[in-house]
Amino acid sequence: MKRIRKDIVLNMTASETRIAILENETLVELYVERPENQRMVGDIYKGKVSKVLPGMMAAFIDIGQQQNAFLHFSDVSSSLISYGSDINRFRRGKERPKLNEIDIQLKEGQDVPVQITKEPLSTKGARVTTEISLPGRFLVLLLNENYIGVSKKIENFREKKRLKRIAHDILPKGFGLIVRTVAQNKDEDALKKDLDNLLNTWKNIQSKSEKNSAPVLLYKDMGMASSIIRDLFTNDIDRVVADNKKLIRSITNYLKDAAPQLIERVEYYNLQKPIFEEFSIEREIKKIVDPKVWLSGGGHIVINQTEAMVTIDVNSGKFIGGDDYEANAAKVNIQAAREIARQLRLRDIGGLIVIDFIDMAEEKNRRRIFYELRNELRRDHAKNAMLPMSEYGLIEMTRQRIRPSLLHTFSDVCQHCGGTGRVLSKESIVSSIESWIQRFKMHRKERRIILQVNKEVEKYLTSGLGNYLFKLMWKYWIKIDLESDSEMKPNEFRILTKKNRVDITDEFIP
Numbered sequence: 001m002k003r004i005r006k007d008i009v010l011n012m013t014a015s016e017t018r019i020a021i022l023e024n025e026t027l028v029e030l031y032v033e034r035p036e037n038q039r040m041v042g043d044i045y046k047g048k049v050s051k052v053l054p055g056m057m058a059a060f061i062d063i064g065q066q067q068n069a070f071l072h073f074s075d076v077s078s079s080l081i082s083y084g085s086d087i088n089r090f091r092r093g094k095e096r097p098k099l100n101e102i103d104i105q106l107k108e109g110q111d112v113p114v115q116i117t118k119e120p121l122s123t124k125g126a127r128v129t130t131e132i133s134l135p136g137r138f139l140v141l142l143l144n145e146n147y148i149g150v151s152k153k154i155e156n157f158r159e160k161k162r163l164k165r166i167a168h169d170i171l172p173k174g175f176g177l178i179v180r181t182v183a184q185n186k187d188e189d190a191l192k193k194d195l196d197n198l199l200n201t202w203k204n205i206q207s208k209s210e211k212n213s214a215p216v217l218l219y220k221d222m223g224m225a226s227s228i229i230r231d232l233f234t235n236d237i238d239r240v241v242a243d244n245k246k247l248i249r250s251i252t253n254y255l256k257d258a259a260p261q262l263i264e265r266v267e268y269y270n271l272q273k274p275i276f277e278e279f280s281i282e283r284e285i286k287k288i289v290d291p292k293v294w295l296s297g298g299g300h301i302v303i304n305q306t307e308a309m310v311t312i313d314v315n316s317g318k319f320i321g322g323d324d325y326e327a328n329a330a331k332v333n334i335q336a337a338r339e340i341a342r343q344l345r346l347r348d349i350g351g352l353i354v355i356d357f358i359d360m361a362e363e364k365n366r367r368r369i370f371y372e373l374r375n376e377l378r379r380d381h382a383k384n385a386m387l388p389m390s391e392y393g394l395i396e397m398t399r400q401r402i403r404p405s406l407l408h409t410f411s412d413v414c415q416h417c418g419g420t421g422r423v424l425s426k427e428s429i430v431s432s433i434e435s436w437i438q439r440f441k442m443h444r445k446e447r448r449i450i451l452q453v454n455k456e457v458e459k460y461l462t463s464g465l466g467n468y469l470f471k472l473m474w475k476y477w478i479k480i481d482l483e484s485d486s487e488m489k490p491n492e493f494r495i496l497t498k499k500n501r502v503d504i505t506d507e508f509i510p
């Protein structure tokens with residue numbers, strides 16, 4: 001298989017930091033951090049239990065944010081659990097307990113340390129766990145665990161065994177440890193130094209917890225740019241390019257101890273042309289909010305995000321193939337599968353996803369599309385799971401949701417439609433106005449009013465010989481002075497009294 005070139009491009013401005021991941025010069029991932037919306041995943045809080053809901057198998061934790069955090073019982077550590085049956089059955093590596101076999105030791109008002117695993121989304125608070133971990137460059141320190149693991153991406157058996165032995169030798173009691181992929185071929189001194197830094201961090205967290213009452217932030221994980229360098233800048237990255245000298249110094253200072261062999265791959269970009277334009281990233285960002293994505297052969301996919309799920313529809317569009325429908329459908333679907341995998345990573349789409357491919361009659365073609373999508377998603381850092389394609393051409397999958405998708409970052413809810421993408425038709429608005437007039441006539445004896453509407457609605461009311469405005473006045477025997485307001489929403493209207501221009505709209509809306 002041909003090697004994929006990977007680059008990390010960082011753009012830092014006064015308002016935001018943007019990190020782009022490129023594969024073969026194509027944008028596949030984008031991270032954005034702003035001062036008012038900083039990364040929260042990995043932060044540790046001393047929280048207070050606000051409410052315990054056994055029926056939901058969850059608790060809500062006050063961490064001092066706008067919404068309480070959500071703690072599911074499956075994310076509660078063993079230190080807060082008592083077992084209703086033989087505890088020896090549930091040692092690590094053997095059968096784990098079912099939730100109905102355990103008793104969660106959480107009470108309202110209780111202080112509890114928690115770590116954020118998913119950021120808040122819309123009206124939902126952050127998701128948290130009491131199974132706290134601290135990530136370093138080579139190791140991840142696990143609190144209140146007795147477990148040593150080695151990254152599955154390290155395939156060499158001897159190297160795995162060596163790293164596990166080192167971890168066992170240096171790890172103090174009461175902690176667990178996971179050896180990360182980048183620890184490959186590192187000596188004991190490097191791992192010990194990383195572990196000492198993590199243990200010192202934990203001591204500082206404990207000290208702050210003892211001195212402060214809940215809710216309080218105990219530990220702030222690295223900013224997004226630093227965490228990307230820590231977690232993603234590995235030997236398979238060809239270069240890191242940034243347009244900020246301070247950021248370059250920060251990266252190189254970190255790499256001096258963590259991975260000095262990678263320093264030569266860090267470059268400072270000082271050209272006049274903006275860095276994201278130089279790497280053709282800016283034009284891709286502008287497409288992120290567009291639901292339609294064109295494929296190279298003329299087909300396209302349409303991405304619709306709702307609160308419950310994301311649906312992706314594959315269409316042949318302008319594609320002109322041969323006479324064989326099955327071959328044409330398979331070709332468009334293959335292109336779509338590759339682009340869908342890229343868009344899921346690029347837009348950071350999570351949760352339940354349903355993909356509607358073009359119908360194909362042959363089972364071998366359906367399997368081919370499934371394997372193509374699965375292979376493309378192997379480079380995705382987020383966990384995902386998918387079902388084979390159904391006979392209706394549907395693939396159902398889930399993708400790990402950690403933070404809101406980039407649609408929320410780069411766009412706001414439309415003030416006119418409220419996020420539906422549609423507004424009331426002019427006919428519906430006129431019908432609402434007529435209903436208002438009926439209620440008005442029941443309670444008031446006035447015969448003159450002022451009607452204020454959007455310009456498009458005004459045009460609709462007054463167009464043609466039998467215009468609707470005349471019909472309303474004739475039907476209800478009322479004089480209506482029509483005024484247009486370009487700042488009004490298309491589905492909005494206001495009615496004022498003619499005598500003193502008092503707004504009486506709300507008085508006669510049920």
